[in-house]
Amino acid sequence: MRKVEISSIGKTKETWLQEALAEYEKRLSNVLQIKWTIVSDFKKLQTPYIALDVLGECISSETLSCKLIDLFDRGGSRLRIVIGDADGLDESILAKSMWRWSLSPLTFTHQMTRLILLEQLYRSFAIASGSRYHK
Amino acid sequence: MRKVEISSIGKTKETWLQEALAEYEKRLSNVLQIKWTIVSDFKKLQTPYIALDVLGECISSETLSCKLIDLFDRGGSRLRIVIGDADGLDESILAKSMWRWSLSPLTFTHQMTRLILLEQLYRSFAIASGSRYHK
Numbered sequence: 557m558r559k560v561e562i563s564s565i566g567k568t569k570e571t572w573l574q575e576a577l578a579e580y581e582k583r584l585s586n587v588l589q590i591k592w593t594i595v596s597d598f599k600k601l602q603t604p605y606i607a608l609d610v611l612g613e614c615i616s617s618e619t620l621s622c623k624l625i626d627l628f629d630r631g632g633s634r635l636r637i638v639i640g641d642a643d644g645l646d647e648s649i650l651a652k653s654m655w656r657w658s659l660s661p662l663t664f665t666h667q668m669t670r671l672i673l674l675e676q677l678y679r680s681f682a683i684a685s686g687s688r689y690h691k
Numbered sequence: 692m693r694k695v696e697i698s699s700i701g702k703t704k705e706t707w708l709q710e711a712l713a714e715y716e717k718r719l720s721n722v723l724q725i726k727w728t729i730v731s732d733f734k735k736l737q738t739p740y741i742a743l744d745v746l747g748e749c750i751s752s753e754t755l756s757c758k759l760i761d762l763f764d765r766g767g768s769r770l771r772i773v774i775g776d777a778d779g780l781d782e783s784i785l786a787k788s789m790w791r792w793s794l795s796p797l798t799f800t801h802q803m804t805r806l807i808l809l810e811q812l813y814r815s816f817a818i819a820s821g822s823r824y825h826k
Contacts, residue, residue: 575707617798642826660795663752676797691777
């Protein structure tokens, strides 16, 4: 079973977001174990990690699927993904990342970022398995 | 009061999504009136409209804010935005649009697209008014 650790600054307060995240975690449960961690000091983050960065690389879901499967393979089926706060991550934190990934040039709330991230993880596995979720 | 009509193919079934959309509609209620319409035949769409297209133009939230305010001004405070189905919109529908806008090179569900769109509309007005929502 592949494992992903998603590190961010705070808890999910909104009920709708908790429900949405739970829905995608449930759908992913056969292929991916998700661990949410709260970060108090990004400088103490253990490498390697993928850093979400609005100015990072924007890729399609198809390319993402290939890339993630490859990164899981090279990382012993484990990945860590870091979500910054409203101001994004410091340059020093970005510099230590294995990949600066941008979900979009648009700025999202970090709550919304979690949901988009989870949906894209689900979509990545759906693409890799050839399921009908992604057409 | 500015008005936006968002046209897509289906209703919002998920409870969490209904709650999330309601939250952003409430936040927008002082500045923007939102009308959701269901489209059975995209070819009958009235122009002008903005077409969401994964291969369209990707811009930052700051640029989007300027662009949308300008489009509202030029459109008599009205805009129509069209969301396609899982396969996106036909080329003939895209060709008639005033702007092909991409939220991201990533593919999203059309449910998620609605939520991201509404959050970005809210963010656009927050940027234009200098509110602290967007830093």
